[in-house]
Amino acid sequence: MFILIMQFFWVYIDDLIGKGLSIWVILELLLYVSASLIPLALPLAILLSSLMTFGNLAESNELTALKSSGLSLYKIMRPLTVVVIFIAGFTFYFANYVIPVANLKWHSLIYDIQNTKLSTIITPGVYTKELEGYAIKVKEGNDSLFKNIIIHDHSMPTEYKTIKAKEARLYRSTNGMYLFFDLKDGAIYEELDIQSPIYLPNGKEEPGTKSTRPSRISHFHRATYKMNVTGFKLNRTEEDVFTDKFEMLNVFQINAATDSLKRKQQKIKASFVEGIIASSGYFFKVNSKDNQKMDMMGRKEKATPININELTSAEKITATNECISKLRRLNNNLESQKEFMKTISHEEDQYWIEFHRKFALTYAIIVLFFIGAPLGAIIRRGGFGAPVVIAAFIFMLYFVLISTGENLADSYVVAPWFGMWIAALFFTPISVLITKAAADDSPIFGREFWGKIFKKAKKNAGTIH
Numbered sequence: 061m062f063i064l065i066m067q068f069f070w071v072y073i074d075d076l077i078g079k080g081l082s083i084w085v086i087l088e089l090l091l092y093v094s095a096s097l098i099p100l101a102l103p104l105a106i107l108l109s110s111l112m113t114f115g116n117l118a119e120s121n122e123l124t125a126l127k128s129s130g131l132s133l134y135k136i137m138r139p140l141t142v143v144v145i146f147i148a149g150f151t152f153y154f155a156n157y158v159i160p161v162a163n164l165k166w167h168s169l170i171y172d173i174q175n176t177k178l179s180t181i182i183t184p185g186v187y188t189k190e191l192e193g194y195a196i197k198v199k200e201g202n203d204s205l206f207k208n209i210i211i212h213d214h215s216m217p218t219e220y221k222t223i224k225a226k227e228a229r230l231y232r233s234t235n236g237m238y239l240f241f242d243l244k245d246g247a248i249y250e251e252l253d254i255q256s257p258i259y260l261p262n263g264k265e266e267p268g269t270k271s272t273r274p275s276r277i278s279h280f281h282r283a284t285y286k287m288n289v290t291g292f293k294l295n296r297t298e299e300d301v302f303t304d305k306f307e308m309l310n311v312f313q314i315n316a317a318t319d320s321l322k323r324k325q326q327k328i329k330a331s332f333v334e335g336i337i338a339s340s341g342y343f344f345k346v347n348s349k350d351n352q353k354m355d356m357m358g359r360k361e362k363a364t365p366i367n368i369n370e371l372t373s374a375e376k377i378t379a380t381n382e383c384i385s386k387l388r389r390l391n392n393n394l395e396s397q398k399e400f401m402k403t404i405s406h407e408e409d410q411y412w413i414e415f416h417r418k419f420a421l422t423y424a425i426i427v428l429f430f431i432g433a434p435l436g437a438i439i440r441r442g443g444f445g446a447p448v449v450i451a452a453f454i455f456m457l458y459f460v461l462i463s464t465g466e467n468l469a470d471s472y473v474v475a476p477w478f479g480m481w482i483a484a485l486f487f488t489p490i491s492v493l494i495t496k497a498a499a500d501d502s503p504i505f506g507r508e509f510w511g512k513i514f515k516k517a518k519k520n521a522g523t524i525h
Contacts, residue, residue: 064097065090072170085169092166096159099421102151103428103458106144108451110432113140116442123437133499137433144429152422156310164308182206182230191239194287198228205229211241211285222249223285239287243280251275307414314415321408325401332397336390412476413469420480424458427484430491434498458483 069076076086117123126136182188184206188196193215199208209228213221225246230239309317368376431454439446461483469479 061094061097061101064101065093068093068097089166089169092162092169095154095162096166098151098159099155099417100459102147103421103424104451104455106147106425107428107432107455108447110140110144110429111436111447111451112442112444114433114436115439115447116436118437118440119442127501133434133437133495140433141429144426148422148425151425152418155418155421160308160310167307191287201228209241209243211287213287215288220251223247224249225283241285241287243283243285246280246283248278248280248283249275250278309411309414311415311418314411318408318411318415321404321411325404328397328401328404332393336393406470406472409469409472409476413466413480416477416480417466420462420484423481423484424462424487427487427491428454428458430495431487434491434495437498438494458487461486 114123117126123136127133182196182198182201184198184200186197193213195212195214197210198206201207201209206228207226209223209225211221211223213223223241223243223246225241225243227244229242231242368379371379432451435450436442436447439450441447462480465474465479465482467479468474468482469476474482
């Protein structure tokens with residue numbers, strides 16, 4: 061989990077640094093991310109723990125003692141098998157009900173964090189007035205470095221400031237209440253509000269108090285300008301915005317969503333066909349009750365065919381050009397409709413990928429246990445040495461297969477169910493083979509074991525023939 065969380069930090073480090081986020085927001089994000097990372101961490105944990113457990117038993121000859129007392133490997137594994145099945149069942153419940161909520165929480169939270177990036181509100185070439193009391197304009201720049209910046213500060217009603225600088229770097233305080241501009245080569249133009257003159261009792265203006273607007277200019281090579289942005293804090297978006305995404309649904313909601321998509325596809329197809337019929341005088345519904353009813357009532361005029369030979373040359377050219385134009389528009393509409401339906405089909409595949417992912421995760425835990433436990437009994441090594449290396453290699457192969465299957469399903473190469481179950485289909489026969497070898501005390505990496513396998517396969521092939 062630590063490694064996976066560090067990987068998450070590596071991906072989103074730019075979005076988390078310099079935002080003035082509280083430690084509670086970071087911990088909340090880590091809590092949700094940790095829950096969503098369990099599908100990756102748990103299979104590896106089961107594989108490694110089973111390898112280490114049976115490796116330790118075999119290395120200390122306890123497994124040999126159990127077998128000599130009449131217990132087979134299957135009976136020795138039976139209690140742990142029950143535990144693993146219980147863990148797999150709990151994992152399915154967790155993946156079906158907890159992980160969708162965790163995905164919803166951390167996706168909405170990271171979205172809010174990304175949108176609190178103050179540098180994104182500054183657009184080069186235009187004045188930015190999102191920060192109350194300030195108007196900011198830059199000529200060019202991105203992220204946190206800007207060129208030729210102008211800041212109009214009218215936060216004080218009786219004082220106006222204009223700050224100009226050739227370069228500015230943007231920082232935010234750790235508590236998120238202040239924004240700092242590190243300015244280079246610029247000037248500050250300060251101007252007070254118009255001062256009213258003071259009048260004496262006799263009604264005359266006091267000398268030296270004429271209505272004026274005091275001002276001053278200060279030049280600097282480098283300066284820091286502090287701006288109060290307490291009103292620009294992390295705003296939490298309503299989570300309902302993300303609830304319809306496939307990652308935020310359980311298997312029952314996914315099933316309902318796919319049914320809804322199918323009805324939507326049928327409705328769109330029917331509407332498209334209706335539109336083609338309505339836009340052309342060459343097509344009519346066959347066996348339509350509405351048309352028959354309208355014909356009987358005399359409210360629908362039937363189209364009268366025209367003999368093309370009766371048309372003049374100019375009318376033929378006009379009719380042909382109009383027909384070609386309509387066919388081109390129809391082809392364009394068909395292509396657009398085809399792409400739109402492909403998008404809906406891809407969305408449906410995403411739902412089914414997530415649907416099968418939950419079941420494939422549960423099954424992977426059981427399969428990896430039946431690989432790790434007998435393999436530990438065969439290699440007779442415990443601790444964090446050989447088991448960690450073997451578990452890392454097997455898990456790497458599992459991760460590559462599950463990622464490849466998901467990509468193939470996402471690109472329409474294979475069906476969603478096959479893409480998500482490809483790793484399980486690959487490891488199932490391997491788990492059966494290793495378990496049988498460990499139960500029979502056969503050296504799986506030796507020539508004798510594979511000789512028996514090929515001999516038995518050859519015998520079965522001869523029998524079938």
